[in-house]
Amino acid sequence: MKKVAVLTSGGDAPGMNPAIRAVVRRGIFQGLDVFGVQHGFEGLMKGNFISMDLGSVGDIIHRGGTILRSARSERFRTEEGQIEALQKLNEAEIDGLIVIGGDGSFRGAEKLTEKGFPTIGIPGTIDNDICGTDYTIGFDTAVNTVVEAIDKIRDTASSHERTYVIEVMGRDAGDIALWSGLCVGAESIIIPEEVCDMDDIVARLEQGNKRGKKHSIIVVAEGVCRGDEIAKAIEQTTGLETRVTVLGHLQRGGSPSAFDRMIASQMGAKAIDLLLDGHKGVMVGLKGGNLIHSPFAEAAKVQHKLDMSLYHLARSLSI
Numbered sequence: 001m002k003k004v005a006v007l008t009s010g011g012d013a014p015g016m017n018p019a020i021r022a023v024v025r026r027g028i029f030q031g032l033d034v035f036g037v038q039h040g041f042e043g044l045m046k047g048n049f050i051s052m053d054l055g056s057v058g059d060i061i062h063r064g065g066t067i068l069r070s071a072r073s074e075r076f077r078t079e080e081g082q083i084e085a086l087q088k089l090n091e092a093e094i095d096g097l098i099v100i101g102g103d104g105s106f107r108g109a110e111k112l113t114e115k116g117f118p119t120i121g122i123p124g125t126i127d128n129d130i131c132g133t134d135y136t137i138g139f140d141t142a143v144n145t146v147v148e149a150i151d152k153i154r155d156t157a158s159s160h161e162r163t164y165v166i167e168v169m170g171r172d173a174g175d176i177a178l179w180s181g182l183c184v185g186a187e188s189i190i191i192p193e194e195v196c197d198m199d200d201i202v203a204r205l206e207q208g209n210k211r212g213k214k215h216s217i218i219v220v221a222e223g224v225c226r227g228d229e230i231a232k233a234i235e236q237t238t239g240l241e242t243r244v245t246v247l248g249h250l251q252r253g254g255s256p257s258a259f260d261r262m263i264a265s266q267m268g269a270k271a272i273d274l275l276l277d278g279h280k281g282v283m284v285g286l287k288g289g290n291l292i293h294s295p296f297a298e299a300a301k302v303q304h305k306l307d308m309s310l311y312h313l314a315r316s317l318s319i
């Protein structure tokens, strides 16, 4: 193995840059030529390779987003798109590809490996919805961003004695909602992994109200419904003045947390070592504090599981 390439794909996540840095620097440390692919799989099909040196990843460890840019490519889902990408990799004499992204990106990487090309995945998404790892790169920063935002909203909630419904990202997973909801002491946390029981939400609000609590925070994961649907239902049943904040894409931005930089650095270096050891079609993960790797196919078979003990903890603490 002499030449390797790295790309970022799908929604960007804080920590992708330190992961790119780790891939490039570990690759060079191991005597490889490293190339970056711009604009994810879309760029791969066009042969958008750029040579990376030590300086090309200088001063990025603390930056959000991805210096390689990212894309969600429909064309790469097709057989023709995949063959085009393989041709470009072969023309550039690349021997291995590292893909930083979510499960959709790994399905793409798997297609290349099925066609004989070595690929390794690094989980990079704020959603934390990937099997085979306890944490994805970007999740910790996103949770911290949400917590910071809700702490600010709480000031207004308390000053105006209002109920606030905060809608957070996470696609079909409730991890961001659960972790941030627990960390801000939300009265209710609404996640796709649990039935949304409006009677329970209202009962908890009224119970708080009775003991003099005049403001409340409810966190809802986008995978359940829109925040304003919850707000409308609350206002109609309780008469409490309720407002909605949709945090949106600010959850994907910002300087990566120390934890995200740490796992990005570990996973990036590990991906290079796995390629050099002859692995392909596997994703790097962090399980119980240990770096592991598992086949894409295996990870795809199992559904990501949220730690429901945190949900019950949050409920018991916000009575």
Ligand code: F6P
Pocket (backbone or CB within 6 Å): 011, 102, 125, 126, 127, 169, 170, 171, 222, 252
């Ligand atoms: O997967 C990351 C994520 O931010 C999800 O939480 C969200 O549902 C989705 O991407 C939004 O995608 P887009 O930026 O393409 O609108």
